[in-house]
Every structure is written in structure tokens, then in C-alpha cells.
Amino acid sequence: MTFGNPIHDDNGHIKNAVVYCHGSLGNYSSMKKIAPLVGSGDVFDENKYFFICLSALGSPGSCSPSTTDLKSKFPKYSIKDVVNFQKKFLAEKFNINHVLGMIGISMGGFVCLTSAIEYPDFADFIICGVSSYKVAGHDFILSKFVNEIIESDPDYNKGEMTYSLLRTLRIASLAEFNFGLSKEALRAMSNIELSAEFESFGNESIETDIYDLKYCNESCMYFDVEEELDKITSKVLVVACNQDPHFPPNLDAIPMSEMIKDSQLLVIDSNLGHLCFNEIEKISNELREFLEDFDDC
Template identity: 75%
Template sequence: MSSFEFENGEVLKDVKVEYMTFGTPIYDEQGNIENAIVYCHGSLGNYSSMKKIAPLACEGDVFDENKYFFISLTSLGSPNSCSPSTTNLNSKFPKYSILDVVNFQKQFLKEKFNIEHVLGMIGNSMGGFVSLTSAIHFPDFADFIILGVSSYKVAGHDYVLSKLVNEIITSDPDYAKGELTYSLLRSSRLANLAEFNFGLSKKALRNMSNDELDVELENFGNEMMEIDIYDLKYCNQSCMMYDVENDLDKIKSKVLIIACKQDPHFPPELDAIPMNEMIDDSELIIMDSDLGHLCFNELETISDDLKRFMNNF
């Protein structure tokens, strides 16, 4: 995109957007794509997170690629789209909100595909924040939204986790320098390790021996060091401020909420169930999976429920 303006008024030019599509676009009489579904990934993921729905994209399945046109972009703030690391602005990158992520997405869809209305949005974790925020601020944009292991606000234990990650990063004296140092790499590793306990279910972790956990924790820390510390800090900050509880009555889209009984991030009784009660036209599916917060990797286990929902569209 030629430029993007943030909520705070700051503007970046020559904005990079990474994306992919699959499926079959269907056009109306005016030449507009009428079957677009936008996939919104989780924190610091990218366009390839759309692979989570690939097992259900075969002919006759829930997300039949002959019926739908899927678009997935790497969101604002994530590496390889416009982000602190991609722009090399690091700590000078404009602070952004979840609404900025939504506006970034909408501007891209309009400029690249001339899309001003989509059939639906599918959001996983932070992607659920994006989908829900879009449905609130642009009620006529999507016919449906599917929210996976997500919530209407970051609060309680999840807010404390975000504060901890933020504290680990900003307490490093090298953070403000805007240059990657050994100390920052170490702080980035520690900040990411704080997240390890919020992926798999407690049962799955308990079933591992301590030696196995040592290996898993070490590997996780090493893998997550690939995430730039400034991208992590900005994304964490935007999620930490997310709260749309008082605006849920503005939603016009039909909503499907997918939760997981074993999710340590967003337990259904604290997030999905209250959200289902607060959103008028919503349905709730609670998965049973030891993958916990990562349960979107086995959506095929609820394919019948998803088919019933998608038959409306």
C-alpha cells in the first residue's frame, strides 16, 4: 500500500503487506467478489496460519475451495508485513491498536481486491480480537464471523501474563536503544518462555516427564528467539489494551464462537460462555482437546458443527 495512517495520526509510506489466497472467487453482476472469507491469524503469526482450515477445504467439505475465496494477510505489526522489524523502525514504530490492525486489513482488501464487503471472517486467538473489532466498528462488513479460542477482552490472568512479558522486555536497559543486542536476545527468549505454559492443556503438560518438559521448553525458547523483540513488544501492547465488552451489542454479523475446555489462555467459563450470552446472534461450540489453546489445529473434529453453521451461507 502507498501509505497507512494509524489511529494516533502517524503515517507510514510504502507499506508492505504479505498475503496469500486460495479458493475460487465468484463475482456478482457488478464484478465484485461475493464469496470472500478473510482469515485472521494469532499473535505474530502470518498468512500461512490459514493452513489450519486446509484439511476442511476439499470438495464438499466445510470450507470447500470451489465455493469460497480465502484471503489471509500477515497483519499489521507482524514480520514481513508492516512491522517494527520489517520497517527497521524498531522502538520508533508507531504504537498501534487492534482497531489499527482492522483498518490496515480493510484498506488492503479495498486497494488490492476492491472488496468492501466479505462473506465472512475467521479469527484465531488474536485474530478473534481482529474479527470481533471489525464486526463492531463495521457492522455491515461481514455476514458472519468465526472466533476461535478468543475473547472480548484481555483481563485477569491473561492481562497479568501480558504485563509480565512487557516488564521482561522493557526492563532490559538495551530496549530503548533500538538495536538488537545479546541482552535483548536473552530478554526476548525469557519473554517468550513466559508464554509456554499457555499453549497445551495442563493435562498434556502433566503427562510429560520433567526431562521431556526440559527439552520442549528449550526448543520452544530457541524457536521463539526468531521473533523480533520489538514486534513482540508492540503486539503484546496492542493485545493488552483490547476490551470491546461494552460494544458487543453493535454486532450485526452472525457469530460462531469456538472454545476449548482445556484452553489455559481463554477458559470457556470466563470468556466464550459469557461472550455467547452477550452477543445476540451467536452460537457456541466447546471443543474437548488436550491441544488447549492450539486446538484450531484439529478443526476436523468439529466438522459437522461447522458444516451446520456454514450451511447458512
């Protein structure tokens, strides 16, 4: 998906491209999260920027276990592979080898950071939201737990969806339920409301392919760029949420910002927790201020 106005330099290359990197098992349409700030004169003025979002390697609709029909025989991939897949696509499709910026949410933040480390001259700026420099502690255990649930099903290696795998997929996905909304938002619901939300979350999850989930989960599970953050030369805005159960700012965003040379830190409050970018309007002023340095690029 693209929107906005591509502006070309003297050599005919697009110079105002901004790449949006979605979260786990999202797709190109995930770029709708920034839609409230798109429009003439708004933060993401479509006359100034050309936005691009592709479905990442491993995600439904892209090259993935489900779309290739390789299922459990799909090659294992890392976040670095996701980055290279995206970089190759941009070069082949748009002749883009340098972008103005990248915006990444959650797993998309992993992609942005890895891209900035592996290719320091690729992006002028990065906006890294509700993300981290490594998967560790409670978040690593959550990923390991999801893997254990999936691998425990004797039908996993059959490569075809069975009733047992469908049930396992639902249970594995439900392990993630507590890590979306904030603890405050969950506590504000009655147990009847919570039960209904839990049931709905589980029912929606069975539309995911269990092999896509397993491979994506594994690619994130071992993500760790702590020792390489000093290679980043892009200007970075780190956005975190105090109520994020996945990546609490004191464990993730704050130390990460301190380890990146040219970075700014923005910590917000939102009962949406890890899903706080669904209220992106709340940080419109801060985003506008950050992007001012790139108005003349």
C-alpha cells in the same frame, strides 16, 4: 495468500470472500490451520469460497517494527488499527468492501470482533476461535509480565539487537510456554520431556523480533470490547476449548456468546488447549452446519 474460487456478483465484486485472521505474530501462512477441511465437497469447499489471509499490521513480513527498521520508534497501534489496515488492503487489492465471512483465531478473534463492531455491515458471519471480548485477569497479567521483562532490559531503546536483548527475548517468550498446551498435556509429559520442550520453545522464540513481540503484546493487552458487543449484527460462531489456559470458556467464550445477539457457542475438549484448532477436523460437522445458512449468498 489466497485459495479458492472467487465468485463475482452482477457488479463485478467478489461475493464469496472469507478472510482468515491469524493469531499473535503469525502471518499469511497461518491459514494452513484450515487446510484439512479444504477441498471439493469439504467444509471449506474451494469451489464455494475464496479465502484470503494477509500478514496483519505489526506482524513479521507486514508493516512492523522489524520490517520498517523503526524498532522501538514504531508507532503504537491497536487492534482497531489492525482492522483498518486489513480493510484498506482488501479494498485496494481486491476491490472488496464486504466479505461473506471472517475466521479469527486468538488475536484473530479480536480482529473479527472489532471489525464487526466498527463496520457492522462488513461480514455476514464470523467464526471466533479460542478468543475473548477482552484481555483481563490472568491473561492481562501475563501480557504485563512480558512487557515488564522486555522493558527491564537497558538495551531496549537502543533499537538494535544485542546479546542482552536476545536473552531477554527468550525469557519473555518462555513466559508464554504454560499457556499453549493444556495442563493435562503438560502433566502427561515427564520432567525430562518437559525440559526438552521448554528448551526447544525458547530456542525457536529467538527468531522473533523483540520489538514485534513488544508492540503486538501491547496491542492485545488493552483489548476490551465488552461494552460494544451489542453492535455486532453478523452471525457469530464462538468456538472454545475446555482445556484452553489462555481463555477458559466460563470466563470468556460463554459470557461473550451471551452478550452477542445472533451467536452460537461450541465448546470442545482437546489436550492441545489454546492450540486446539490444529485439530480442526474434530469440529467439521459443526462448522458445516453453521455455514449452511450462507450457501446461497
